[in-house]
Amino acid sequence: MAYHTITMPKARRLLHLKDYLPNGLLREIRIHEVSVNRNYPEGAKYSCYLGDPETGEKIIGYDLHPGKGHYRHVRGRETLYEFRDLEALLDDFARDVQQVLEGKL
Numbered sequence: 001m002a003y004h005t006i007t008m009p010k011a012r013r014l015l016h017l018k019d020y021l022p023n024g025l026l027r028e029i030r031i032h033e034v035s036v037n038r039n040y041p042e043g044a045k046y047s048c049y050l051g052d053p054e055t056g057e058k059i060i061g062y063d064l065h066p067g068k069g070h071y072r073h074v075r076g077r078e079t080l081y082e083f084r085d086l087e088a089l090l091d092d093f094a095r096d097v098q099q100v101l102e103g104k105l
Contacts, residue, residue, distance in 0.1 A: 010035065011045060014086075026053045027097060031086060039066035044086060048093040050100060060096045060105075062089060074105065 011032035018028045028049045036043040050060040061073035062081060072081040074096070083089065099105035 014044075020053075021097075021101070023101065024052070024054065025059065025100070026051050029090070029093070040064065042083065042085075046086070046089065048089065050093075050097050059100055060093065062093055 011034045013031075014033050015029060015031040018026070020026055026049070028047070030047045032045045034040045034043060034045050044064075046062065046064060048060070048062040049058065051058045057075075058073060059075055062071070063073075064070050064083070070081040070083040072079050072092075081092075096105060
């Protein structure tokens, strides 16, 4: 029986924010710098999450599915996300969080 070694890219944490908004929603952002490879062509691994810890509902999510691409999740719907850079990612996520807080999303 042959065994294959799976090597994970070494990651360097660039940002980890986890807090609760005044309305009780959980916001968590994780961004790591990784070696550029076919799964992480931009050299970044990230997850931006806004959810309800009471119900477990994922309200907003941005993430990168290795080998599949960048995705945006909004209340159970998944769409492709056009990743430009980390600054734009954080801006897009902040905009969505604000829209949720205003009852628009």
